[in-house]
Amino acid sequence: MITDLWYKHGLIYNFSLSGFLDANGDGIGDLEGAHRRLDYLQGLGVTAIWLAPFQPSPMRDHGYDISDYYGIDPCYGSLGDFVEFSRACKQRGLRLIMDLVVNHCSDQNAWFQKAIADPGSKYFDYFIWADERPEDDEEGVIFPGVQETTWTYNETVGKYYFHRFYEFQPDLNMANPEVQREMLKIVGFWLELGVSGFRIDAVPFLIAEEGINLKDPQPAYGLLRDIRALAQWRKGDAVLLAEANIPAEKALQYFGDDGERLHMILNFPVNQALFYALASADTVPLRKALEASQCIPGSAQWANFLRNHDELDIGRLPEDQREAVFAAFGPDDNMQIYGRGIRRRLSPMLGGDRRRVELANSVMMTLPGTPVIRYGDEIGMGDDLSLPEREPVRTPMQWSDGPNGGFSPSKDPVRPPIDSGPYSFEIVNVARQRAAEDSLLNWMERIIRSRKEMPEIGEGEFCVLETPAHILALRFDWKDHLSVFVHNFEDRCCEIALDIGVAPECTRLRGVLSDTSFDVGEDGRYPIVLEPYGYHWLRAGGLEQIPQSR
Numbered sequence: 001m002i003t004d005l006w007y008k009h010g011l012i013y014n015f016s017l018s019g020f021l022d023a024n025g026d027g028i029g030d031l032e033g034a035h036r037r038l039d040y041l042q043g044l045g046v047t048a049i050w051l052a053p054f055q056p057s058p059m060r061d062h063g064y065d066i067s068d069y070y071g072i073d074p075c076y077g078s079l080g081d082f083v084e085f086s087r088a089c090k091q092r093g094l095r096l097i098m099d100l101v102v103n104h105c106s107d108q109n110a111w112f113q114k115a116i117a118d119p120g121s122k123y124f125d126y127f128i129w130a131d132e133r134p135e136d137d138e139e140g141v142i143f144p145g146v147q148e149t150t151w152t153y154n155e156t157v158g159k160y161y162f163h164r165f166y167e168f169q170p171d172l173n174m175a176n177p178e179v180q181r182e183m184l185k186i187v188g189f190w191l192e193l194g195v196s197g198f199r200i201d202a203v204p205f206l207i208a209e210e211g212i213n214l215k216d217p218q219p220a221y222g223l224l225r226d227i228r229a230l231a232q233w234r235k236g237d238a239v240l241l242a243e244a245n246i247p248a249e250k251a252l253q254y255f256g257d258d259g260e261r262l263h264m265i266l267n268f269p270v271n272q273a274l275f276y277a278l279a280s281a282d283t284v285p286l287r288k289a290l291e292a293s294q295c296i297p298g299s300a301q302w303a304n305f306l307r308n309h310d311e312l313d314i315g316r317l318p319e320d321q322r323e324a325v326f327a328a329f330g331p332d333d334n335m336q337i338y339g340r341g342i343r344r345r346l347s348p349m350l351g352g353d354r355r356r357v358e359l360a361n362s363v364m365m366t367l368p369g370t371p372v373i374r375y376g377d378e379i380g381m382g383d384d385l386s387l388p389e390r391e392p393v394r395t396p397m398q399w400s401d402g403p404n405g406g407f408s409p410s411k412d413p414v415r416p417p418i419d420s421g422p423y424s425f426e427i428v429n430v431a432r433q434r435a436a437e438d439s440l441l442n443w444m445e446r447i448i449r450s451r452k453e454m455p456e457i458g459e460g461e462f463c464v465l466e467t468p469a470h471i472l473a474l475r476f477d478w479k480d481h482l483s484v485f486v487h488n489f490e491d492r493c494c495e496i497a498l499d500i501g502v503a504p505e506c507t508r509l510r511g512v513l514s515d516t517s518f519d520v521g522e523d524g525r526y527p528i529v530l531e532p533y534g535y536h537w538l539r540a541g542g543l544e545q546i547p548q549s550r
Ligand code: NOJ
Pocket: 061, 062, 064, 065, 101, 165, 201, 202, 243, 309, 310
């Protein structure tokens, strides 16, 4: 069978225009700047870009408060610049995925403004209203400590409107067929301008039928089916990547029957269990999380990540595990947020220990699914905890040791670059790491190349192999590929006898990243030696040795 599921073989790189590269010198990163860095991304091995929201916005939530779905915020450039950018991505074989933020809009959006100016207009029903303050108005608050309620009184209308997130982000009434039509129009519009898919924001809230039944909202999965049907009809290879922090059991509903609803879901349960494993060297919960996410339809795919633009959300871990992660990676109050998360970048959380940074990235790249890299993690960027809320992990990209880390010539950049301490742009930057052969950046480039040569990770069947708790060993099988990935979460050397299961033709496991190999012993097991925080990517000998494209 011919398979052409590009998202199963790709590597996604996420950034927001504002912090990437400022080409016109006004202090804000822009489309022209990102355009200039496409060759860098292609060289790194990226195959798809997930671009954070860039539509007109008052920017009170990093652009996730959209005031016009059909435009580009002038600070980033024009629609013309966008088409140039999407075209330039296409020319390099880079797919472009954009955020689809339609659970809510900005209160400055013309729809909301028209709704409050004239409650008799059709726009009134674009939102969700209540005459009295609902009793449960403090429940379901997403940003505790910052957001007080989910219902806010609007003076002009004399009613309360519903908002899952901040009060300046009124929820759109998805139960209204007109709103659904608008949403599909937005999807169609951007596909026409060259995007290859959408990272759909806040999916569980988007599909909760608040407008119909606030007390017992039923998921409206039909909405996901409609988006997929339209997107694929308009553009056959378009993908939907969901932000849905849901337990794995629910995921099957989100994916639907094969080819029906979402293509990809960001795997939050695996992300949280992975951070627990990094904190405690206990990989058992991670194995369980992986096994729970095993049986998904053929075209469905998990997206794996380490960090993103939000807090590291560990709210779904059992309390003792959550406490262990807080103690290891976010012990100070200032590092924690919303009672469930850590507002730090990967490298500082791992104490800047190169061995642990490699371990974390190596695991992420070899988990079943598609890897998603957060900009700056390829060079081990740090965070700025003096900034409010989730801003510490959104500091400008560090390109060089020049002014503002090469991000902008402006005296007043949109966010201050990190200019002191071990993560300052003078020390951690792309230019410096390009020149140093053993840098993290060059290691990332090499590992990404190998990842792309191993289609079995993205597309194959996997199983968790039996090992001591501090070791994670996964086996993948796909067509004539068999590979095994072993990671040691402890700070000590160890030797294990690995049983990879039935593999009759295989007698040797060869290293993919290094010139190592392990021969099968008489007991049918492979004696494998691991350095502290060490890892091996191994391919079965006797089978295909030379990387083979799909
Ligand atoms: C999820 C996004 O990742 C987050 O940054 C944003 O604040 C909320 N959705 C609201 O749009």
